[in-house]
Amino acid sequence: MLYSLLSGILLAALAPQLQRVLGRYLVVPMVALPLLLFIYYCFFVPEVLQGQAVVQTYTWVPELGINLQFRLDGLSLLFALLISFFGILVMLYASAYLEGDPLLGRFYLYLTLFMVAMLGVVTSDNIFGLFVFWELTSISSYLLIGYKQVDKEARVAAWQALLVTGLGGVALMAGLLLLAMATGSYTFSGMLGQQEVVLQHTFYLPAVLLILLACFTKSAQFPFHFWLPNAMAAPTPVSAYLHSATMVKAGIFLLARLTPILSGSEFWHLSLMLAGGLTAIIGAILALQHNDLKAILAYTTISALGLLVTMLGIGSDYALKAMLVFLLSHALYKGTLFLVAGTIDHSAGTRDLTKLHYLGKQMKYSGTAATLASLSMAGVVPFLGFVGKEMLYEASLENYIMLGITLLTGTAFAAVGILMSYRIFWRRGEEKTQFDHHPDLRLYLPPLVLATGGLLLGLLVSVVPANLLQAAVRAVSGNPEMELKLALWHGFTPVLGLSLLTLLLGLLAYLFLPSLRNKVTAIHPLYRFGPNALYHKLFELFLHGSTTFILWLQNGHLRSYVMYIMIFFCGLLFFTLWRDTPGLDIQERIYQLHEVRLYELVIFFLVISALVFLMGTRSRLTSIVVMGLIGYSGALFYILFGAPDVAATQFLIETLTVVIFVLLMHKLPAFIYLSHQFRKYKFIAIAVLFGGLMTYVMLLVQQQAVDSELREYFGKASYVEAHGRNIVNVILVDFRGLDTLGEITVLAVAALGIFSLLRLNPEKGDKP
Amino acid sequence: MRTIIFATAIRYLTPLFLIFSLYILLRGHNHPGGGFIGGLIGSIAFVFHVLAHGSDRTVNAYFRVKLYSKGKPDDDTPPEHMWRLLSANTWNRLPNYPQPEWRYHIVRLRPAYVMAIGLFLAASSGLLGLFQGMPFMTSWWMEAEIPIIGALGTPLLFDAGVYLLVLGMVLKMIFTMSKE
Numbered sequence: 007m008l009y010s011l012l013s014g015i016l017l018a019a020l021a022p023q024l025q026r027v028l029g030r031y032l033v034v035p036m037v038a039l040p041l042l043l044f045i046y047y048c049f050f051v052p053e054v055l056q057g058q059a060v061v062q063t064y065t066w067v068p069e070l071g072i073n074l075q076f077r078l079d080g081l082s083l084l085f086a087l088l089i090s091f092f093g094i095l096v097m098l099y100a101s102a103y104l105e106g107d108p109l110l111g112r113f114y115l116y117l118t119l120f121m122v123a124m125l126g127v128v129t130s131d132n133i134f135g136l137f138v139f140w141e142l143t144s145i146s147s148y149l150l151i152g153y154k155q156v157d158k159e160a161r162v163a164a165w166q167a168l169l170v171t172g173l174g175g176v177a178l179m180a181g182l183l184l185l186a187m188a189t190g191s192y193t194f195s196g197m198l199g200q201q202e203v204v205l206q207h208t209f210y211l212p213a214v215l216l217i218l219l220a221c222f223t224k225s226a227q228f229p230f231h232f233w234l235p236n237a238m239a240a241p242t243p244v245s246a247y248l249h250s251a252t253m254v255k256a257g258i259f260l261l262a263r264l265t266p267i268l269s270g271s272e273f274w275h276l277s278l279m280l281a282g283g284l285t286a287i288i289g290a291i292l293a294l295q296h297n298d299l300k301a302i303l304a305y306t307t308i309s310a311l312g313l314l315v316t317m318l319g320i321g322s323d324y325a326l327k328a329m330l331v332f333l334l335s336h337a338l339y340k341g342t343l344f345l346v347a348g349t350i351d352h353s354a355g356t357r358d359l360t361k362l363h364y365l366g367k368q369m370k371y372s373g374t375a376a377t378l379a380s381l382s383m384a385g386v387v388p389f390l391g392f393v394g395k396e397m398l399y400e401a402s403l404e405n406y407i408m409l410g411i412t413l414l415t416g417t418a419f420a421a422v423g424i425l426m427s428y429r430i431f432w433r434r435g436e437e438k439t440q441f442d443h444h445p446d447l448r449l450y451l452p453p454l455v456l457a458t459g460g461l462l463l464g465l466l467v468s469v470v471p472a473n474l475l476q477a478a479v480r481a482v483s484g485n486p487e488m489e490l491k492l493a494l495w496h497g498f499t500p501v502l503g504l505s506l507l508t509l510l511l512g513l514l515a516y517l518f519l520p521s522l523r524n525k526v527t528a529i530h531p532l533y534r535f536g537p538n539a540l541y542h543k544l545f546e547l548f549l550h551g552s553t554t555f556i557l558w559l560q561n562g563h564l565r566s567y568v569m570y571i572m573i574f575f576c577g578l579l580f581f582t583l584w585r586d587t588p589g590l591d592i593q594e595r596i597y598q599l600h601e602v603r604l605y606e607l608v609i610f611f612l613v614i615s616a617l618v619f620l621m622g623t624r625s626r627l628t629s630i631v632v633m634g635l636i637g638y639s640g641a642l643f644y645i646l647f648g649a650p651d652v653a654a655t656q657f658l659i660e661t662l663t664v665v666i667f668v669l670l671m672h673k674l675p676a677f678i679y680l681s682h683q684f685r686k687y688k689f690i691a692i693a694v695l696f697g698g699l700m701t702y703v704m705l706l707v708q709q710q711a712v713d714s715e716l717r718e719y720f721g722k723a724s725y726v727e728a729h730g731r732n733i734v735n736v737i738l739v740d741f742r743g744l745d746t747l748g749e750i751t752v753l754a755v756a757a758l759g760i761f762s763l764l765r766l767n768p769e770k771g772d773k774p
Numbered sequence: 775m776r777t778i779i780f781a782t783a784i785r786y787l788t789p790l791f792l793i794f795s796l797y798i799l800l801r802g803h804n805h806p807g808g809g810f811i812g813g814l815i816g817s818i819a820f821v822f823h824v825l826a827h828g829s830d831r832t833v834n835a836y837f838r839v840k841l842y843s844k845g846k847p848d849d850d851t852p853p854e855h856m857w858r859l860l861s862a863n864t865w866n867r868l869p870n871y872p873q874p875e876w877r878y879h880i881v882r883l884r885p886a887y888v889m890a891i892g893l894f895l896a897a898s899s900g901l902l903g904l905f906q907g908m909p910f911m912t913s914w915w916m917e918a919e920i921p922i923i924g925a926l927g928t929p930l931l932f933d934a935g936v937y938l939l940v941l942g943m944v945l946k947m948i949f950t951m952s953k954e
Contacts, residue, residue, distance in 0.1 A: 650806040658814035662944065665821050669951055729915055729927065730803035738808065739929040739936070740913050746932075747896055750939050754893050757943040758886075764950045 007062050007076040007129060010046055014039060014122035018115045025111030033101035036114045040093030040121060047078075047086045054083045054477050057486055061131065061195065071192035077131035080477025084330070085128035085252075085259055087474075088337055092251050093121045095452035099345055100243040102448035103352055113153060117244070120146035124252050128259055131193045133182040136260075140178060140224075143253050144171040150248060151240040163236035166541065170233045174223030178260075181216030184209040185267070197267045198484060205270055214268055217260070218277060225257025225311050228285040232538035235304040242348025245300060250307045250340040255333065258314045262329070266484025269321050278319025283411045285312030290418035294515070295523060297359040299347040299426070303340065306383075306422050309415050310336045313398065316408065320401060326482050327490055328397035330475050335382060335390040338460040342379035343426055345453040346372050349445045350430070359430065366431035371450040373431040378457035380423035382464070384512060385416065385505055390464035390471070392505070393492060399501045413508060420512020421519065429516075467492045565689065572696045579699055588706055595705055606646070613639045626677050634664040651734045784826040791819030799937050800930070809933035813940025820941075821948050829952040837883045844876045885949060888942030896935025899928040 017039050025032045050060055059079040066073050078086070100117065104110050123146055126139030145168070152164030188207040189197045197204075204210055221227075226234040237249050248254070261278070268274055289309025296302050310332075317329035349372045350365065351357045366373035382391030395416060402408035463471050468491070476490035496502065515522070559570070613636055620632045637660035644653035720733050720741065730736040738746050795816035802808030823832045842862050846855045862868075871878070903912030915927035 651808065651811065654806060654811045655814065658811060658818065661818060662814065662821065665818070665825065666947070666951065669825070669948070728913065728929070730929070732802060732804055732806060732808070734806075735802045735808040735933075736929075738810075739803075739932045743900065743913075743929070743932060744910070746936065747900070750896060750936055751893065753943065754889050754939060757889065757946065761886075761946055761950055764947075 007060075007078070008064050008074055010043055011122050011126055014043070014118055014125070018118035018122065021114040021118065022111035025114075030101075030105075032111060032114065033098065036101075036118065037094055037097045039118065040090045040097060043121075043125070044087065044090035044094060047083065047090055050078055050083060051474070054078060054080055055473050057477070057480065059195070059481075071132075071186075072134040073132050073192075074135055075131040075193055075195075076129045076135075077193075077195055078129055079481040080474065080479070081259070081262055081481040082128045084334070084474055084478040085255070086125055088334070089121060089124050089128065089252050092247055092337070092341060095341075095345075095455060096243045096247040098448050099246075099348070099452040100241070102446055103243055103348055104241060109153075113150075113241070116146050116149045116153070117247070120150065120248060120253070124256065127256050131195055133186055133192055133194070137175070137179050137182065140220075140256065141172075141175045143256060144168060144175055144224075147171070147237070147248050147253055150244040151237050153241055153244070154239070157239065160239040163233070163239040167233045167237050169545075170223050170230055170541075174220040174230075174257075177216040177223075178220035181213045181220060184213035184216065188213065189267075194263060194267075201267055201270060201484075204267055210268075210271070211273065214271075214274060214277075217264065217268070218281075221257035221261050222281060222315075223257070224260075225254050225315065226285075226308050227257070227281045227312065227315055228288055229537040231285055231288065231308045232536070232541060234308055235301055236538070238298075238300040238304050242300070242344060242351060245304070246341050246344030246348065249304065250344050251337045254307065254311060255314075255337070258311065258318070258329075258333065261315065261318050262326075262482045265318060265321070265326070265482050275319050275321055278315050278321075279408070280319075282312045282315030282317075282319055283408070285309070286316060286411050286415045287312075290415045293418055293422055294519060299350065299357040299359060299362075299430075300344070302359075302422055302425070303343055303347060306419060307340055309418060310340070313412065313415055316411065317398070317401060320405070320408065322401065322404075323479075323483060323485075323488060324397070325401040327475070327479050328394070328401040330478050330482070331390070331397050331471075331492065332394035334463070334471060334475070335394040335460060338456050338463070339379040339382040339389075339391055342375050342453040342456040342460070343383070345449075345456070346376040346379070346426075349449045349453070352449060353445050359425070362430045364432070364434055369431075369445055369450065371454055372445060373427075375450065375453040375457040376431060377427040378461055379453070380427035382457070382460040383426075384420040384423035384509060386509070388461065388464050388494065390460050390467060393464060393467050393494060395505060395508070396496060396501050399504045403501070409504075413504065413511070416508035417511040417515055420509055421515040424512065424516040425519075464494060467494050569689070569692055572692055576696055576699055579703060583703075588710070590702065590706055591709060595709070606643075609639050609642055609646075624677055626674065627671065630664055630667045630671075634660050637663070649734075651732070781826040784822050788819045788823045791822075792816055795819065795937075799933060802933055803929065809936030810940055812933075813937040814944070816937070816941045817944035817948075820945055824948050824952055829949050833882070833949070837885075839881045841879045841881055842871055842876050843879065885942045885946035888945065889939050890942075892935045892938030892940075892942055894935070895938065896932050899931035899935060902928050 017035060021032070021036065024035060028034070053060060059077050061078075062076045064074040097114070097117065100113065101110070104113060107113065120143060123139045123142035127136060127143060130136040130139055148164050148168035151167050152161050154160045185197065185204065186192050188204050188209045189200045191197050191200075204213075223230045234249055234254065238245050240249070286309045289305045289307070289312055293302050293305035293309060296305065314329055314333055314336075317325045317332070347357060349369065350362065353369065354362065354365070356362065378389075382389035385392045385395035398412050398416075399409070402412045472490060472492040475492070476488070479490050480486050480488050560567075616632050616635050616639070620629055620636075623629050623632070637656060641653045641656035641660065644650075644656060720737060723741075724733045724736045725731055728736045728740045730740070795812045798807040798815055799809055799812030800807075802812065820832060820836070823835070827835075843859055846852070850858065862871075900910045900912075902914050904910050906912070906914075913928050920926065
């Protein structure tokens, strides 16, 4: 499984280059990849249907419990198949939608990367693996939303999505870690069956809160729903793929994945029902207020996500089954509708509902697809959406509030369904919309496939999807015995009555939509206090605050930086000294002064006199030379105490410093006193404080001579194991080689930073 | 700074310095020395060259190669042609080549590339262990010893990476500063 993901990442990385080579045939490898992945996952179907979970493990950092562990159970497989199948269609669709775009390779890079990340999310067993892939989906979503980077709107929306879901990502890591601490396992497989332990644990509440935050931000639950409609700034294939069928369902997936571990407490169920219910209502109401096709679809998606969360919140066996059926049917019809909306946008150049009339004549296939999908959305008999809707009603029958919510969202869905099919495609009477061009095969085939899928799965509901969904619901409920029987026709039950009522109400809502819309404009001023406005206010506040703070902290004066570092360091030292209160035996230290040699004294006085001279001098050249003298004296000390490597380095660095100073000498401005006298005293005080503190700490360290085993170990192992007699160097390049690698990387990065600063020419108006 | 004695002396001293810095790099495993110190010595060699001659001439002398090429005449076989090009670029270099027939390419080794190569060497020296299924940066040594250089192993490669990185960094600094 690892290699299937790696191949995707590889292909993604190659996409821009492939575009140069293959031109418009770039689509071939990009479609082939999800196709192969789909087939690959299909091979797991028999095994998973028998109730086994496929587990594969690759060690990564086993010491920290970070491994690449993949686990394919019913739930994962359902998602993996969905993701790869959608991947095929969306990749194909995108090639026509963005035809001739010079950055198409880059688009495919992001999209493939996203697909791989999403597959990683659903198949990861290790929490760290899940987190990495989860973040990768956020990042690729950011890149995809901001794909039209010339639009300010797209950039802002991309930022928003990244910040909101990124916030969730941080919470996810914390929540999962708490969960791992509670259960003692870093894998979901290990956590399964520990429900009792988790529920009793003190970490339960914080862990649930954090994980809910993560899932709610990702799946656009109230009050974090606002990023999803804004994310519609992305190209339509992205909206169809990420923001209706897959990525936003990652939150739902995780909630479902954790249901057998976390559910069972009042808090879990109530918060899910509350958030989900609110989201479902708000999405349903807002969906009917927009004219933009994509906005309407986005809000119905939010509403559907809310329903899914509500079902998880109800948590009964039946609700979980309903959740999975609805999830599948929603993915099929919502994907179709998004793709059709994209086709309309592509062909007619507008997505405005009021400007689109009687399109069916000119785009028959798209119209058919949209109609099929809308029927499924509205919940009409032979479609999968009907089965899903019936089950939703049945699951929420026990609770009247839930029933009301389901009814309301069902009504909105039915109204939107009529809007998306009859209103724009088939209603005669008005002048038909002019087309720029007719859609080609790649634009209408994918939605048609999806919509037909919704119909076929509905007709064959008891055969095809039932087995897979049964495996999935077993994984969600944690009960390996659970049966899932699906049937298209349940007979004349109250639920059927509710279904019909929904359709009727939907029709009414559609008919009275214009007048309803006028009524709700009254509440528009409320949006100023909505989460979206709040987000922008917070964002501005944050920018303003950080600007002020940075201007104060990083004021461009080197002396301030040095001062801050010293003060902070002193603070840390003071804190440690105050906490540990080590005693210093000064008597003994003074006694040691007898051992001072003459040459040590000479160097000591040399340094002191150089320092005193340095403070009085007004010539820059003199101060450089004297600084060099001090450095060389330090190096002499190293030699005297037997550290030739350090001494050599010090000598060379001093030499280089002096030479570079000399090189720059004539470019520096004349030497003048700018500092106020008072400030000078302040600096002296800080310097004395720092020096005194360091001396004190050094004396302390010497007093408590550390009896380290390391010295002996390195002394021995250096030649035996690392073939070198110079212990310092052997430690640097072999024993602690990774540290050195990190250091030189830092060195290289710092060097690049310095050069870009040196290149700046502030007099010419360059800004950093 | 640009006295004639200094400039002449530096012309001969710089290669010596460089050889010395390589020596320091190689002996680092058993005696004081190593990549960092070696890199510093090597860069000091160039720093003095820049001081004495200016950065342009340092670049010309050490970091820029002019390569000559020409189209293949019909009566030459490809190996012959390659040989001719090779000889024209190495031991039979002329000060001036006949112009329309010969084209020249200037290949310049930028200090940033030196840094990048160094970092790459250092990072890739750890990969050898990884490919053998051991943790990253597990060292690997050749059995036989080579005179002067001593035993070869991945730590030496790592040290060479450090050497190049330090060298490239100081070079870049010096070139940027002296150009302004």
